Every structure is written in structure tokens, then in C-alpha cells.
Amino acid sequence: MTNRTIDTDVLIAGTGGTGLAAAYAAVTHGLKVTVIEKQSQIGGNTKISSGFFAINSREQREAGMHLTTQEAITQLADY
Ligand SMILES: Cc1cc2nc3c(=O)[nH]c(=O)nc-3n(C[C@H](O)[C@H](O)[C@H](O)COP(=O)(O)OP(=O)(O)OC[C@H]3O[C@@H](n4cnc5c(N)ncnc54)[C@H](O)[C@@H]3O)c2cc1C
Structure with a gap:
């Protein structure tokens, strides 16, 4: 595992609908957003619903x- 330092206004853990909606809202308010996902694909439960x-x-x-x-x-x- 390598360490990285990221400069961001908002850090969102999880790319389900909730995380992506939050990311969209923050971006539209001009914030720099970083979204992290622990799984290999984004989408959370929306992938299977x-x-x-x-x-x-x-x-x-x-x-x-x-x-x-x-x-x-x-x-x-x-x-
Ligand atoms: C089988 C099934 C069918 C469904 N059908 C419907 C439907 O028909 N209609 C409907 O309205 N809803 C349905 N739902 C519900 C809907 O899918 C969920 O309510 C919705 O997707 C939840 O979104 P969420 O972003 O809150 O959470 P999630 O989708 O669970 O997303 C959370 C994300 O965060 C990630 N994560 C967690 N911890 C970390 C961490 N420490 N670091 C980084 N990432 C992390 C997870 O890997 C995941 O990708 C269904 C759910 C299931 C399971």
C-alpha cells in the first residue's frame, strides 16, 4: 500500500447514490471533491437494485x- 496526500475541500467515502449525490452537490457549489470507494466498482447498491x-x-x-x-x-x- 502506498500513501498519497490529496488536497480537497470535501472527502466522501462511498460511491453509492448517496455519496455521488453529495459529490454532485458539493461540486455544483464550487468545492473541490474527492470520492473514495473501497470496492473495485463504483455504484454501491445501485449496481444491484x-x-x-x-x-x-x-x-x-x-x-x-x-x-x-x-x-x-x-x-x-x-x-
Ligand atoms: C437487492 C437490492 C435491491 C434494491 N432495490 C431497490 C429498488 O428497487 N428501489 C429503491 O429505491 N431502492 C432499492 N434498493 C435500495 C437502494 O439500492 C439503496 O437504498 C441505495 O442504493 C443506498 O445508497 P447509499 O449510497 O446510501 O449506500 P450504498 O449503495 O450501500 O453505498 C455505500 C458505498 O460506500 C462504500 N463504502 C463503505 N464504506 C467505505 C469506506 N470506509 N471507504 C470507502 N467506501 C466505502 C461501499 O462500498 C458502497 O459502494 C435496493 C437495495 C438492494 C440491496
Whole structure:
């Protein structure tokens, strides 16, 4: 193992949805961000999850997806 010194404003451990969203928010506020990941691939659990995310978000509406929270829960329960 080699040691490295990194100059950063924000250090985020983990590249799941939470870490990447935090990184995006920090970058858009002009901060220098470093993200570290202990696994060999980024993505965390989003690599293996498969269902609905960000129900009724702007991105989903713009993509023509119209699903209420109740419809999503009902679909999942049916599944
Ligand atoms: C099988 C499955 C199916 C799912 N299906 C759905 C679904 O259909 N719809 C839905 O909304 N949600 C679903 N989820 C839940 C959703 O995937 C998770 O809630 C979400 O991905 C969690 O994101 P996170 O960033 O908080 O954590 P994680 O995705 O767990 O990310 C954490 C990351 O941090 C890394 N890490 C941990 N410790 C360190 C460290 N010390 N240093 C560096 N890196 C570190 C980990 O390796 C990982 O990459 C599912 C989850 C699973 C497991």
C-alpha cells in the first residue's frame, strides 16, 4: 500500500447514490471533491437494485414517467 496526500475541500467515502449525490452537490457549489470507494466498482447498491427511484421526480416526469408513491408501493407489493 502506498500513501498519497490529496488536497480537497470535501472527502466522501462511498460511491453509492448517496455519496455521488453529495459529490454532485458539493461540486455544483464550487468545492473541490474527492470520492473514495473501497470496492473495485463504483455504484454501491445501485449496481444491484432494480426498481423505482426518485418517484415523481422532475427527471422522471421529463422522461414521461408518471407514477405516484402509492402506485409504486402497490406495484412492489404485487411483485
Ligand atoms: C437487492 C437490492 C435491491 C434494491 N432495490 C431497490 C429498488 O428497487 N428501489 C429503491 O429505491 N431502492 C432499492 N434498493 C435500495 C437502494 O439500492 C439503496 O437504498 C441505495 O442504493 C443506498 O445508497 P447509499 O449510497 O446510501 O449506500 P450504498 O449503495 O450501500 O453505498 C455505500 C458505498 O460506500 C462504500 N463504502 C463503505 N464504506 C467505505 C469506506 N470506509 N471507504 C470507502 N467506501 C466505502 C461501499 O462500498 C458502497 O459502494 C435496493 C437495495 C438492494 C440491496
